[in-house]
Amino acid sequence: xxxxxxxxxxxxxxxxxxxxxxxxxxxxxxxxxxxxxxxxxxxxxxxxxxxxxxxxxxxxxxxxxxxxxxxxxxxxxxxxxxxxxxxxxxxxxxxxxxxxxxxxxxxxxxxxxxxxxxxxxxxxxxxxxxxxxxxxxxxxxxxxxxxxxxxxxxxxxxxxxxxxxxxxxxxxxxxxxxxxx
Amino acid sequence: xxxxxxxxxxxxxxxxxxxxxxxxxxxxxxxxxxxxxxxxxxxxxxxxxxxxxxxxxxxxxxxxxxxxxxxxxxxxxxxxxxxxxxxxxxxxxxxxxxxxxxxxxxxxxxxxxxxxxxxxxxxxxxxxxxxxxxxxxxxxxxxxxxxxxxxxxxxxxxxxxxxxxxxxxxxxxxxxxxxxxxxxxxxxxxxxxxxxxxxxxxxxxxxxxxxxxxxxxxxxxxxxxxxxxxxxxxxxxxxxxxxxxxxxxxxxxxxxxxxxxx
Numbered sequence: 001x002x003x004x005x006x007x008x009x010x011x012x013x014x015x016x017x018x019x020x021x022x023x024x025x026x027x028x029x030x031x032x033x034x035x036x037x038x039x040x041x042x043x044x045x046x047x048x049x050x051x052x053x054x055x056x057x058x059x060x061x062x063x064x065x066x067x068x069x070x071x072x073x074x075x076x077x078x079x080x081x082x083x084x085x086x087x088x089x090x091x092x093x094x095x096x097x098x099x100x101x102x103x104x105x106x107x108x109x110x111x112x113x114x115x116x117x118x119x120x121x122x123x124x125x126x127x128x129x130x131x132x133x134x135x136x137x138x139x140x141x142x143x144x145x146x147x148x149x150x151x152x153x154x155x156x157x158x159x160x161x162x163x164x165x166x167x168x169x170x171x172x173x174x175x176x177x178x179x180x181x
Numbered sequence: 182x183x184x185x186x187x188x189x190x191x192x193x194x195x196x197x198x199x200x201x202x203x204x205x206x207x208x209x210x211x212x213x214x215x216x217x218x219x220x221x222x223x224x225x226x227x228x229x230x231x232x233x234x235x236x237x238x239x240x241x242x243x244x245x246x247x248x249x250x251x252x253x254x255x256x257x258x259x260x261x262x263x264x265x266x267x268x269x270x271x272x273x274x275x276x277x278x279x280x281x282x283x284x285x286x287x288x289x290x291x292x293x294x295x296x297x298x299x300x301x302x303x304x305x306x307x308x309x310x311x312x313x314x315x316x317x318x319x320x321x322x323x324x325x326x327x328x329x330x331x332x333x334x335x336x337x338x339x340x341x342x343x344x345x346x347x348x349x350x351x352x353x354x355x356x357x358x359x360x361x362x363x364x365x366x367x368x369x370x371x372x373x374x375x376x377x378x379x380x381x382x383x384x385x386x387x388x389x390x391x392x393x394x395x396x397x398x399x400x401x402x403x404x405x406x407x408x409x410x411x412x413x414x415x416x417x418x419x420x421x422x423x424x425x426x427x428x429x430x431x432x433x434x435x436x437x438x439x440x441x442x443x
Contacts (some may be wrong), residue, residue, distance in 0.1 A: 002255060008251075008323065016239045016247070021236075024237045024323060032306075034240070034242075037239065038243065038247055039245070041247050041250070041251070042250055042251070045254055113233060114233050115233035115234040116234055132233060135294060139194075139195070139197065140197055146333050155191065158187065158191065159187065159188060159347065162226060
């Protein structure tokens, strides 16, 4: 194994699980997450010489996020491609929009992980900052770097995301919000 | 109505404020019931989230895929001499150069290479040789250890996408030692592992997709023999001689044809 590959593996691959978790939460699909992470690692490997500084994890997660949004755009382009010419077109589109994805259906069936379901129900923007802060334990500056947002926006979005999660959680457990201390 | 200091309280909770501000915020929360409640909520939600969420991990299959992809990438960066030794689609610029730079013989050679390229440059061949090499590393050879085909075969049902023929030919010198699932060509390939003398023979199998495969190939000192039976492609890989490898393939192919009615 050459030296560059060895350095890459030592410095970047320790963050592979974090990259996968992030991709998994962004896409909510195991296979899409696999694809995004593999693509991200390859891009990271090609760009490895340009990595400066020590924040490898934020750097890698930024690449994962880019790979995910590229894949998402491609999926949307395919989904909104040529539609049938008859009057069913609108109906088809409506069905695509409302059909539950297999992942969330599986989570509903498998009831043991409440917060998987609660997180999946949040908007992508809210879920993203929550994963980076609470699961990956990144600071505001790192979250701002990964999401390409100003720090002030990270703070307000994080506050809204936490409030949204708390509300759903209280609904789930049947507790009324004003019963909180 | 939310306290205007709630974002500062959140920043305090997230450890984002300096000591002076932290002391200020602590004083503030003593007097502000709303911010005290907010701090408790933040703590409660964080604890519940961290405990109640699945800790997803990159699967071994993904790690293997990434390792193989990095192998490809490393080869692409290596000097041309090394790149051509392990042919892949990345060697294209190498033969393009040959066509443009040299005379008729080079053109003829390049044409011949082009004709053979689909067979010689099959990335699947590299994948199989890599998978064989990986299997020889400690702890990688066998997932289910058994000399009994009635143990190995059902194991594949839960761990691989295909169900290949499994048999023990211990009396003919090819001892069944176990099975393994490997990620080959985007599917969970079933691998039956045989021992022949001191040599390990991996027999890979995966769903045929009509793609043309070579009959045999050599990669990194390993020999690969391909055959097809029913809906499955098989490939036996080892560092044994061709005759020894062919011996096992003949036994398996024979079994396949006699097994068909079942």
